[in-house]
Amino acid sequence: MKWLPSLQDASLFTRRDFIGQASKAALLSAGALSFTGLAARPLFNIAPPVTVGDIMDMVYKEIPGAPFTNTVDTIKAGTRDQQVTGVVTTMFATRPIIEQAAAMGANFIIAHEPTFYNHTDDKKWAGDNHIVQQKEQLLQDRKIAVWRLHDYIHSFHPDGVFAGVVQQAGWLSYYKNESPVLELPTQTLGNLVGHLKKTLGIDHLRVIGHLSQSCRRVAMIPGAAGGQAHLRLIEKERPDVLIVGEIHEWETGEYIRDSYAFGSKTVLVVLGHSVSEEPGMQWFRDWLAPKLPGIKVQHLVSGSPFTWV
Ligand SMILES: [Zn+2]
Numbered sequence: 548m549k550w551l552p553s554l555q556d557a558s559l560f561t562r563r564d565f566i567g568q569a570s571k572a573a574l575l576s577a578g579a580l581s582f583t584g585l586a587a588r589p590l591f592n593i594a595p596p597v598t599v600g601d602i603m604d605m606v607y608k609e610i611p612g613a614p615f616t617n618t619v620d621t622i623k624a625g626t627r628d629q630q631v632t633g634v635v636t637t638m639f640a641t642r643p644i645i646e647q648a649a650a651m652g653a654n655f656i657i658a659h660e661p662t663f664y665n666h667t668d669d670k671k672w673a674g675d676n677h678i679v680q681q682k683e684q685l686l687q688d689r690k691i692a693v694w695r696l697h698d699y700i701h702s703f704h705p706d707g708v709f710a711g712v713v714q715q716a717g718w719l720s721y722y723k724n725e726s727p728v729l730e731l732p733t734q735t736l737g738n739l740v741g742h743l744k745k746t747l748g749i750d751h752l753r754v755i756g757h758l759s760q761s762c763r764r765v766a767m768i769p770g771a772a773g774g775q776a777h778l779r780l781i782e783k784e785r786p787d788v789l790i791v792g793e794i795h796e797w798e799t800g801e802y803i804r805d806s807y808a809f810g811s812k813t814v815l816v817v818l819g820h821s822v823s824e825e826p827g828m829q830w831f832r833d834w835l836a837p838k839l840p841g842i843k844v845q846h847l848v849s850g851s852p853f854t855w856v
Contacts, residue, residue: 625692
């Protein structure tokens with residue numbers, strides 16, 4: 548399935564469409580069913596009215612030392628005391644996601660990554676920028692609060708993003724002691740890549756290495772941890788495969804190219820940033836929804852912005 552960043556596409560697709568397990572209609576009914584089902588279970592934590600701050604506090608309670616004094620997980624739009632009418636979890640609070648949340652009557656978006664195109668969401672990062680200003684205005688007009696959930700979800704035990712990705716890939720039984728290294732059944736790189744594309748709903752991904760190569764020991768770093776983290780993990784674990792979300796081509800890409808030339812057998816699989824962490828925000832949706840009876844909590848897939856040509 549193509550993930551075009553158009554309003555219509557992004558507004559209609561949710562995680563379940565994304566992984567091809569249900570049609571849109573089925574999703575809507577499944578959502579309704581699970582919501583009704585929850586009413587029968589004694590999982591009530593907070594009943595409406597619920598504020599943005601109440602939900603933030605629920606997350607803080609899970610994490611030792613939270614709230615952190617130094618974190619990028621700040622409110623990007625709206626306020627802590629804003630009453631929540633519905634929650635949307637997603638990777639990026641894109642314009643289509645904002646519009647779709649508003650259309651669904653949800654006024655709180657919890658996004659893993661920045662809203663304003665840089666790590667700290669500094670709105671002056673690129674000077675007076677007209678897209679930043681328009682996005683800010685859109686959020687104000689729609690009365691939508693946005694909170695980034697990056698540092699905190701990575702501080703869950705296990706890391707919520709990692710758990711979500713491993714679960715989505717069907718590798719939970721190989722995930723031991725929160726280690727980023729999984730010992731899988733021996734298979735070719737080609738098979739491994741095919742499996743990742745299918746389970747994570749990825750059309751295209753990039754590989755450095757030979758598809759016929761055998762692999763078993765897999766190291767994973769979803770997202771964009773940076774070349775230093777990639778290289779250190781490779782050096783420490785010497786995996787057959789490193790699977791990442793995003794790379795700096797001139798760091799990790801060139802390192803793998805040279806290490807291959809020096810005889811190392813570690814190959815690289817680059818999933819794409821958004822798709823590599825998307826299951827993590829679905830995981831968070833599943834964590835949060837039962838704790839908020841009476842409030843609809845939905846995951847919307849912001850998807851990859853790229854078209855392959
Ligand atoms: Zn992340």
